[in-house]
Amino acid sequence: MQNVKSLITTRSITIDKLKKYIKMANFFYDSSKINNNRYLQKYPGHILGLVFYEPSTRTMASFHAAMSRLGGTSIVIQPETSSVKKGETLEDTIRTMGIYTDAIVLRHFDKNSSELAASVTDKAVINGGDGNGEHPTQALLDIYTIYRELGKRVFTETIKVLFVGDLKNSRTIHSLIYLLELFPNIQYIFLSPEKLQMPDEIKLELKNPSRVCTSYCSGIIEEADVIYMTRIQKERFNSNFEYYEVLKDNFVLDETNMSRAKPKVIVMHPLPRGDEISKEVDKDSRAVYFKQMEYGVYMRMAILDDILSK
């Protein structure tokens, strides 16, 4: 009985749908900035369920903020303080929240948990990250950031995107690539440690052949229009030593690297970050990972608006 408005994967998003999301995000952005009409109370009394089985700052707080700006309220459910602790199944928890709320954002450690959730409630379920599966709302805010920063040329020109980090497990990147493929000509460079490479099944789906590096390859910083960094989790290595060796050799973005990058490159990161970006890069105007969070509020307002509107 999945609600047609559920957002489980970016694979189901068409170019027209993407343009509609961007248009609405622009509308909320402009309402905030230009008209000084920052706080639209479009959905008073509406309730968003934030069901988070894993920790989150940005996804949870920005959906909460987006819902507040739309005039609604949020109810947070976390395992430690809910009936999950008494052994309640995900399905029953979602059925419950589906009755109390108008839409649900779910973060869960199991791949396909959002799909399962959407099958047991008639309210829209928004996938807020499901294990190493997908994270479609992050991907939408990422693509909105790319659109805002690079402009309309993304719809016509070739864009080179350098992805760096844990490309095997990053649900964010997987979801983003499905959206990038809606653009006419994206060229990918994948830079990751050997054991954290982009899965072949994703590479095989791309329109263009991708360039793959497991240590620094010449020219990749210089060529990139977008540098998308992700966190490498220390736990994935046998020792701190091994982790820092990998980071040191190839993957720390610092001022030196940035000096070789294009003047109009943008540096993105879904955050939280570890040691893969030097703090000195924060001051570089090409680092847009904090702006990315701001764009995220407007995109999440657009996503909620799409769901809550008739």
Added chain:
Amino acid sequence: MQNVKSLITTRSITIDKLKKYIKMANFFYDSSKINNNRYLQKYPGHILGLVFYEPSTRTMASFHAAMSRLGGTSIVIQPETSSVKKGETLEDTIRTMGIYTDAIVLRHFDKNSSELAASVTDKAVINGGDGNGEHPTQALLDIYTIYRELGKRVFTETIKVLFVGDLKNSRTIHSLIYLLELFPNIQYIFLSPEKLQMPDEIKLELKNPSRVCTSYCSGIIEEADVIYMTRIQKERFNSNFEYYEVLKDNFVLDETNMSRAKPKVIVMHPLPRGDEISKEVDKDSRAVYFKQMEYGVYMRMAILDDILSK
């Protein structure tokens, strides 16, 4: 100094008061469904304190939702993140929340905790479950479910209610029985493991003699107008084996049992559930435990309205 509007036990609820609650719950139900005026903003700026010393999904989230639909906001206090961790007494925590809020819902592991709480604040305290004591708002939503599903005949005819599960410790059932006794003619069947039987002091208060079974008794499924299931906590048995033996022999409601039940029986459960109801029963239209949650929001709106209105 207990506020006259505090709701500590269902023992103090008269038939007139019960009818008033039902009338208001109906009003909120109809406003949502019929008038499409779902979100009444009757109490803007009012604040509900949700003080939960034990985990909860339904009680907490549905009060939160009810308060939001009434236009107010909720403040959640839980032990791990509050001064309870610094050793603050329940009394001081309640005094504090009584100052910041307009009403308090308290869930606490001690019997009589709500009575104690109500004695130290002049705001209304709603008992959201006190140990193995009472759970009056669950009982009110249960009785509202029975009324909605069986109709006005509950006020005139004989109704047979089969209670199944942990009848010794279920605060929900104890509170519900006090309300059922307001109806003219309830006949009870109590089915529970030997060590989890309905306490004698409650049975002695009933207008009608009750039928007691410690394993399946013939005819009880066939006769029941209401089957009220509760969760049996594994922890109450010496081993998983013993738990499943008990469940297997007598207490799992499945399609086979349902095929012998009345065509108009209703199956209720306060949730969360364990293994005592087969998932296949969910599809049976006589299973109303999910509707029960929805009725719960309207009944809790009625309870809050009773407290917040002048």
Added chain:
Amino acid sequence: MQNVKSLITTRSITIDKLKKYIKMANFFYDSSKINNNRYLQKYPGHILGLVFYEPSTRTMASFHAAMSRLGGTSIVIQPETSSVKKGETLEDTIRTMGIYTDAIVLRHFDKNSSELAASVTDKAVINGGDGNGEHPTQALLDIYTIYRELGKRVFTETIKVLFVGDLKNSRTIHSLIYLLELFPNIQYIFLSPEKLQMPDEIKLELKNPSRVCTSYCSGIIEEADVIYMTRIQKERFNSNFEYYEVLKDNFVLDETNMSRAKPKVIVMHPLPRGDEISKEVDKDSRAVYFKQMEYGVYMRMAILDDILSK
């Protein structure tokens, strides 16, 4: 880039600013009580970030309540359920919340954490307690309590303030003393165990010499216009025995002590309390520690209003 409206320390508050805070707190108090216009919805859609690395009942709940009464909403961030658990720095967490909210209240175990936080966001940061540093909003509500209870004479007459308890580590008292020094003539009596004495660097800044006692000194209860009690943490002593010895000898405020105090003395406590005040004192009308919490909501509304207004 610290926002000029950030509130990090009471040292930066002038007498004019203090009077402005009191005036606004009075306005919110009167709106609630006299005009029966309790719930002002002055800042609809505005969002307050409550970032609490340490447990809190009063600071968190009263800011939440104050924001609700002003028409806004609050987003709570706590370490266990946020990216803090993934190792995110305080700076990145604050940058994030600065993007999602209109102002941030921060409680953190490190001294100077609020100053650090205010340096990385352009939103106002309110210090909600930073280690053994300061707690300016508690100090403001304390001074408002003193003003409300003692009246305008605080601006002209000599006031004797007896501080009792852990004067070394109490961030609340340190912040309060900076504010009390704005009044023309405060005389201090400091009563504390030897190892928990008021730091010399604070005593040296006072306009008047202070009287110091490490066990009960004659006349101090009789002379005081304000008795300000604080909790002594058991953990600071080698044994429960040592703790209770210290408490027993000198520092428990009971009916006997109160019988020797001025008829118009006020007894304050920031709460939560331990065993340093007998419960019997609660009934004494000179004990204002519960009224103090109520004044706190109005003062925190004033603080938020100061920040959110143009």
